[in-house]
Amino acid sequence: MSIDVHQTAVLDGEIVFEGSNIVIGPYAVLQGNVILGENVTIGAGSMIGMAGEHRTEKGYSGVIIGAGSIIRENVIIHGGLHQTTILGNECFVMSANYIAHDCVLEDGVVLSAGCRLAGHSHVMKRSNLGMGVLLHQYSVVGSYSMVGMGGVIIKGSRVEPGMKYAGNPIRFLSRNSHALEKYEVGAEELATETERFYAML
DSSP, X not given: OOEEEOTTOEEEEEEEEESSOEEEOTTOEEEEEEEEETTOEEOTTOEESOOOOOSSOOOOOOEEEOTTOEEOTTOEEOOOSSSOEEEOTTOEEOTTOEEOTTOEEOTTXXXXXXXXXXXXXXXXXXXXXXXXXXXXXXXXXXXXXXXXXXXXXXXXXXXXXXXXXXXTTTEEEEEOHHHHHHTTOOHHHHXXXXXXXXXXX
């Protein structure tokens, strides 16, 4: 088992390594209950597992990061208040992202640098958020969707599976043909993901 923890990193709590080839970079801090899957990389200066930011609620449910996920530099991921904060397998979280308590990122999600996800946000599989995208709490982002850089997902916004959006607040642009073709998403799967999306709202 290859676990490479830089000498300046801080592991404070019940940190579980579920597999090998895990790398934790300089000055990263993992605190509380954090589970890391196989082939996970945590970049320099990232802070993972701290208690969620809430004035009155004090629950704590930790963080799970799935196999093959890459967390780059200076990313903040807070532990859940009501449920575990979850990043699925093969997520790519670029530098300076903020992922609040109780968020869920499904498999293959990409967050470009500087995104901000408020509490209880749910980003469905293989979706892509451009640089600096902002999500209101309890937002749901549909599978295989794309939100352009600087997009603001306000309360009541709909980011449907397989579609592209941009703007402040976001507006519909077109089908996300690139992702649908890349992942060979047919009409039946897209309909299933759309049904699942609306069930979460």
